Amino acid sequence: MSLLISDLHATLEDGTEILKGVTLEIPAGEVHAIMGPNGSGKSTLSKVISGHEGYIVTGGTITMDGQDLLGMSVDERSRAGIFLAFQYPAEVPGVSNANFIRAALQSRLPKGEEIDAVAYYKNLYSKMDHLEMDRKFTARSVNEGFSGGEKKRNEILQMMMLEPKYSILDETDSGLDIDALKIVAKGVNAMRSPERGMLLITHYQRLLDYISPDHVHVMAGGKIVRSGGPELALELEKHGYDFLKEVELVPA
Amino acid sequence: MSYDASSTIDADTREAIDIDRSKGDFSFPERHKFDAGRGLTERTVDYISEVKGEPPWIREFRHKALKVFREKPMPTNWATKDLESIDFDVIRYYLSDGEKPKRSWDEVPPEVLETFERLGIPQQERAFLAGVEAQYDSEASYSNMKEELTKLGVIFVNSNEGLKEHEAIFRPWFGKVIPTGDNKFSALNSAVFSGGSFIYIPKGVKLKQPLQAYFRINSENFGQFERTLIIADEGAEVMYMEGCTAPKFETATLHSAVVELVALKGAKIQYVTVQNWSSNVFNLVTKRGLAMEDAEVRWIDCNIGSRLTMKYPGVIMKGERARGEVISIALANSGQHQDTGAKMIHAANNTTSNVVSKSISVGQGRSTYRGQVHIPKHLKGCKNNTECDALLINTKSRTDTYPAITVKGNQHATQHEASVSQVSEEMLFYMQQRGLNQGQAMSLAVNGFINDLVREFPMEYSVELKRLIDLEMEGSVG
Numbered sequence: 001m002s003l004l005i006s007d008l009h010a011t012l013e014d015g016t017e018i019l020k021g022v023t024l025e026i027p028a029g030e031v032h033a034i035m036g037p038n039g040s041g042k043s044t045l046s047k048v049i050s051g052h053e054g055y056i057v058t059g060g061t062i063t064m065d066g067q068d069l070l071g072m073s074v075d076e077r078s079r080a081g082i083f084l085a086f087q088y089p090a091e092v093p094g095v096s097n098a099n100f101i102r103a104a105l106q107s108r109l110p111k112g113e114e115i116d117a118v119a120y121y122k123n124l125y126s127k128m129d130h131l132e133m134d135r136k137f138t139a140r141s142v143n144e145g146f147s148g149g150e151k152k153r154n155e156i157l158q159m160m161m162l163e164p165k166y167s168i169l170d171e172t173d174s175g176l177d178i179d180a181l182k183i184v185a186k187g188v189n190a191m192r193s194p195e196r197g198m199l200l201i202t203h204y205q206r207l208l209d210y211i212s213p214d215h216v217h218v219m220a221g222g223k224i225v226r227s228g229g230p231e232l233a234l235e236l237e238k239h240g241y242d243f244l245k246e247v248e249l250v251p252a
Numbered sequence: 253m254s255y256d257a258s259s260t261i262d263a264d265t266r267e268a269i270d271i272d273r274s275k276g277d278f279s280f281p282e283r284h285k286f287d288a289g290r291g292l293t294e295r296t297v298d299y300i301s302e303v304k305g306e307p308p309w310i311r312e313f314r315h316k317a318l319k320v321f322r323e324k325p326m327p328t329n330w331a332t333k334d335l336e337s338i339d340f341d342v343i344r345y346y347l348s349d350g351e352k353p354k355r356s357w358d359e360v361p362p363e364v365l366e367t368f369e370r371l372g373i374p375q376q377e378r379a380f381l382a383g384v385e386a387q388y389d390s391e392a393s394y395s396n397m398k399e400e401l402t403k404l405g406v407i408f409v410n411s412n413e414g415l416k417e418h419e420a421i422f423r424p425w426f427g428k429v430i431p432t433g434d435n436k437f438s439a440l441n442s443a444v445f446s447g448g449s450f451i452y453i454p455k456g457v458k459l460k461q462p463l464q465a466y467f468r469i470n471s472e473n474f475g476q477f478e479r480t481l482i483i484a485d486e487g488a489e490v491m492y493m494e495g496c497t498a499p500k501f502e503t504a505t506l507h508s509a510v511v512e513l514v515a516l517k518g519a520k521i522q523y524v525t526v527q528n529w530s531s532n533v534f535n536l537v538t539k540r541g542l543a544m545e546d547a548e549v550r551w552i553d554c555n556i557g558s559r560l561t562m563k564y565p566g567v568i569m570k571g572e573r574a575r576g577e578v579i580s581i582a583l584a585n586s587g588q589h590q591d592t593g594a595k596m597i598h599a600a601n602n603t604t605s606n607v608v609s610k611s612i613s614v615g616q617g618r619s620t621y622r623g624q625v626h627i628p629k630h631l632k633g634c635k636n637n638t639e640c641d642a643l644l645i646n647t648k649s650r651t652d653t654y655p656a657i658t659v660k661g662n663q664h665a666t667q668h669e670a671s672v673s674q675v676s677e678e679m680l681f682y683m684q685q686r687g688l689n690q691g692q693a694m695s696l697a698v699n700g701f702i703n704d705l706v707r708e709f710p711m712e713y714s715v716e717l718k719r720l721i722d723l724e725m726e727g728s729v730g
Contacts, residue, residue, distance in 0.1 A: 094700030
């Protein structure tokens with residue numbers, strides 16, 4: 001049981017290659033972190049796993065528990081169990097958070113089956129309490145006028161409600177103050193389970209102070225250039241990516 | 253981004269669409285006792301007037317209108333050239349079975365009953381309506397109102413019965429809010445009108461439940477020309493709701509109504525339309541209300557479907573402190589042009605008008621907003637607020653806004669805001685990443701866009717509206 005990415009190559013529509021052979025396995029039950037400098041392809045990787053149409057996969061495979069994801073549309077992958085917490089979540093004017101999350105849950109039910117509204121709100125409120133979110137939040141339009149911290153919390157709330165098999169969190173820590181970061185980490189930690197795999201994409205070590213990963217990977221130039229345990233993140237923090245460039249990339 | 257229908261739609265969605273499209277898309281064989289034949293001449297007008305057994309003053313009114321209709325050019329200098337595709341010589345102007353409207357559904361002919369049952373009208377009547385008129389081609393088949401309203405002196409009949417049996421109330425206002433020569437299609441309607449409602453609400457009577465009319469076209473090449481006049485006497489209140497459908501014929505169908513509202517001192521009239529014409533219908537409608545002192549006229553107008561809709565509901569605020577409002581939603585899918593707007597004529601001091609228009613253009617659909625706000629120099633304390641928002645759902649769709657705000661003098665407050673937005677790829681990706689398919693995602697985006705206006709609709713209609721939008725959006729992907 002794992003999210004398995006093997007020798008993945010992907011380009012932009014204009015042919016520019018962004019992912020140049022990414023290989024990565026995230027077994028269920030583990031939390032992996034990908035770190036790396038800007039432009040290394042981290043966010044692209046998260047979008048390609050989700051099925052974003054702006055990228056063309058030119059080689060390699062992505063499978064989830066043995067199921068091929070590349071042949072599936074964005075929404076099919078979502079319903080199959082892939083969740084992406086966005087770095088910049090879109091705003092959906094006029095659609096309340098409660099209705100949005102409900103529509104997402106509804107899309108997972110067989111045709112003709114309706115969500116039980118009472119149970120839904122009970123579940124929603126308990127998750128919101130966990131993330132210390134105000135009840136008024138349910139009536140607000142999705143991400144519209146939200147602060148950066150509120151948007152990120154909303155992403156975590158959606159993840160908690162949708163209970164995906166594999167979650168990818170794209171720079172969820174960026175733009176958060178320390179209190180918000182702690183709350184987000186609390187949500188993520190609550191979601192850790194032997195059945196669920198997680199991939200944290202981050203620029204900084206500080207998120208990993210609150211969510212300790214099982215494995216850390218370093219991405220640069222569209223590839224995973226180094227993998228290790230949590231100590232790798234500390235090493236990076238100490239030496240920075242320049243150190244990495246010298247060690248790993250100069251030969252290229 | 254392009255939405256290629258055939259490739260992305262799944263079988264379930266297609267099935268859902270097919271089922272619903274068939275909801276309005278069916279017709280029964282015609283069994284008309286009275287048929288004015290094709291084309292429009294003096295004889296057509298006489299035929300209609302004779303069949304209806306009308307008094308001479310109406311026949312004369314019709315003949316005058318026919319002349320005006322012939323003299324007036326098509327408004328293609330400002331409106332779409334598509335109007336020229338209407339062939340007035342092949343249209344059938346009057347079709348009826350010669351029966352009086354029935355007071356009980358049991359007496360309505362079986363195929364007519366089945367039609368309205370499939371459209372859910374008798375069910376709605378039982379659930380939440382004070383009265384219903386159901387028009388099938390040229391005449392009402394059913395017309396009934398709760399008994400207690402009759403006792404209060406409320407009149408709710410078809411226009412034919414109105415002009416014959418309530419002439420003293422009907423005649424002074426008929427054709428006064430919208431004169432025959434207002435435009436080519438109001439003249440056409442005045443020449444051949446049939447059906448529609450006449451409503452009178454006596455002084456101080458406030459209807460708690462809405463009255464509803466349903467306009468159904470069953471026959472091909474047919475023109476439906478209903479004529480509605482609603483008079484709310486001093487302090488009276490009424491909500492009137494109108495729904496429309498027609499089957500999808502190969503040839504064009506014409507619907508050209510005239511609706512006049514009169515709100516006397518302190519009265520309130522709300523007129524709600526949810527139209528879902530099939531895409532072969534030319535829907536060219538003139539609607540205007542007159543609001544006297546402290547009176548209020550609100551048009552809540554939702555236009556889905558039709559090949560071309562041209563409709564600019566208006567309010568003439570004739571008494572001090574009168575209020576006028578137009579709230580409209582238009583959805584233009586491929587092959588459709590929604591040319592809608594509002595006219596606000598301030599004719600007294602301290603009058604207030606509000607226009608909120610939201611249009612959605614999908615595929616190759618086209619939306620146009622035309623607004624007119626008129627405040628003359630000699631008045632003071634008038635206010636207008638106009639908001640037009642357009643949502644585009646792909647690059648092929650088109651939206652135009654033509655606001656005309658004529659404000660003379662400086663003792664008024666007007667405000668105009670317009671916006672154009674798109675359902676962006678990033679918004680769609682976000683929603684799809686949460687599990688919604690493309691149709692569901694677009695539908696949610698559209699419902700979000702009009703959400704604040706939908707709240708203005710009566711609950712039963714807002715549910716219907718949401719359902720229609722879901723279907724339109726899923727259909728546009730597929």
